[in-house]
Amino acid sequence: MRGDRMISILLLLQSHGRMTAGxxxxxxxxxxxxxxxxxxxxxGTGIPVVAERGKNGGWSLLENYxxxxxxxxxAEIQALxxxxxxxxxxDLGLTRLSQEARNKLIASLPTTYRENAKDVWNxxxxxxxxxxxxQGKTAxxxxxxxxxxxxxxxxxxxxxxxxxxxxxxVSPLGLVAKGDLWYLIAAKDNxxxxxxxxxxxxxxxxxEERFVRPDDFNLAEYWTSSTxxxxxxxxxxxxxxxxxxxxxxRLTFSGxxxxxxxxxxxxxxxxxxxxxxxxxxxxxxxxxxxxxDQLKVVEPEGLSRRVLERAERxxxxxxxx
Numbered sequence: 001m002r003g004d005r006m007i008s009i010l011l012l013l014q015s016h017g018r019m020t021a022g023x024x025x026x027x028x029x030x031x032x033x034x035x036x037x038x039x040x041x042x043x044g045t046g047i048p049v050v051a052e053r054g055k056n057g058g059w060s061l062l063e064n065y066x067x068x069x070x071x072x073x074x075a076e077i078q079a080l081x082x083x084x085x086x087x088x089x090x091d092l093g094l095t096r097l098s099q100e101a102r103n104k105l106i107a108s109l110p111t112t113y114r115e116n117a118k119d120v121w122n123x124x125x126x127x128x129x130x131x132x133x134x135q136g137k138t139a140x141x142x143x144x145x146x147x148x149x150x151x152x153x154x155x156x157x158x159x160x161x162x163x164x165x166x167x168x169x170v171s172p173l174g175l176v177a178k179g180d181l182w183y184l185i186a187a188k189d190n191x192x193x194x195x196x197x198x199x200x201x202x203x204x205x206x207x208e209e210r211f212v213r214p215d216d217f218n219l220a221e222y223w224t225s226s227t228x229x230x231x232x233x234x235x236x237x238x239x240x241x242x243x244x245x246x247x248x249x250r251l252t253f254s255g256x257x258x259x260x261x262x263x264x265x266x267x268x269x270x271x272x273x274x275x276x277x278x279x280x281x282x283x284x285x286x287x288x289x290x291x292x293d294q295l296k297v298v299e300p301e302g303l304s305r306r307v308l309e310r311a312e313r314x315x316x317x318x319x320x321x
Contacts, residue, residue: 005028005030005038006038006041006042008027008028009024009028009035009038009039009042010042010047010061012024012027013049013059013060013061014061017060018052018056018057018058018059018060019058019059019060020057020058020059021035021036021039021058021059023058024059039051039059047061047065048061048062048065049061049062050062077116077117078116078117078120080105080117081102081105081117081118081120081121082120082124082126083120083121083124083125083126084098084126085126085127085128085177086127087127087128087129087180088128088177088180091141091177091182092145092175093142093145105117106118128177128179128180129179129180130179130180138198138199138200138201138202138204140156140201140203140204141182141198143204143205143206144172144175144184144198144201144204145175146206147172147204147206148172148173148174148175151171151210151211151212151213152206152207152208152209152210152211153169153170153171153172153207153209153210153211154169154170154171154172154186154204154205154206154207155167155168155169155204155205155207156168156169156170156196156201156203156204156205157201157202157203157204158196158200158201158202159200159201159202160200165202168188169189169207170184170186170187170188170194170196171186171187171188171211171213172184172185172186173185173186173187173193173213173214173217173219174219175198176195176219176223178227181197181198181199182197182198182199183195183196183197183198184196184197184198184201185219185222185223187211187214193222193226195226234279235279235280236277236278236279237277237278237279237280237281237283237284238261238275238276238277238299238300239275239276239277239278239284239288239297239299239300239303240273240274240275240276240297240298240299240300241273241274241275241276241288241295241296241297241298242267242271242272242273242274242295242296242298243271243272243273243274243291243294243295243296244270244271244272244293244294244295245266245270245271245272246294247291247294247295248263248272248274251274251276257278257279257283258276258277258278258283258287259276259277259278260274260275260276261275261276261277262274262275263275271296273298281303281306284303285303285306285307285310286310288303288307289307289310289311289314
């Protein structure tokens, strides 16, 4: 809090010219003794505060001294300097410009706050990449960006989830990074909005035809709504198992997609009831086989038989039967 208060003192003196300790204390809701300590601290950091005695005396800043700071609190300064995702900036071609902007922002801060701002970079770093780097964008990424800024329609060759490709003409409205994957948000000719994974865009051609960007379109609001709808419509195949206590903490780190819905208490046999959710039965079978005898199917009825059949086929395959 002291850093915020010292910034406030600087701004008050800059706007009022001269203020008494009593006036500053009233404005900041602290004691006059606290103000005197703050003034001593400000002077120690090189800020030219001057005290004048007498009837019209008070505290002021040395003539012509001004801070370029415009009311930012210390926590707000830290928020501005938290590192953004380096690889996403690189995807957008903004790495150098981002560094230059941050250097200019640092130069605008009073000397006493510059080192603190720089220190944020050494204390907080954000990396949104997964451990196994995925191809998040496309070779035509620059064309997507150009079309978005210039509001030109695009003709794209898109690979669907089933592996088939088709050509589409779209009006590109924005790009969204989800983890380390990029999505193109675009409108079809009928106005319907669609999300296209950038890495599946095999080719993009910038068309001369322009489009009118909807005045009421808000990219962040659309994405929030879109992801909620996507999650709500995901297929769900729920499975109840008994897990060996030793593997419970590893259930979400198997390399396969599974959601842990509930974890119960360990029973006398050292096993823990767990409820899992998958998109399909086929995904569940592969996941359960990966844990061998560490997971035992309780529900649904018939799933344990499917796991056994798959295990028997696997054994027969390797035996050459």
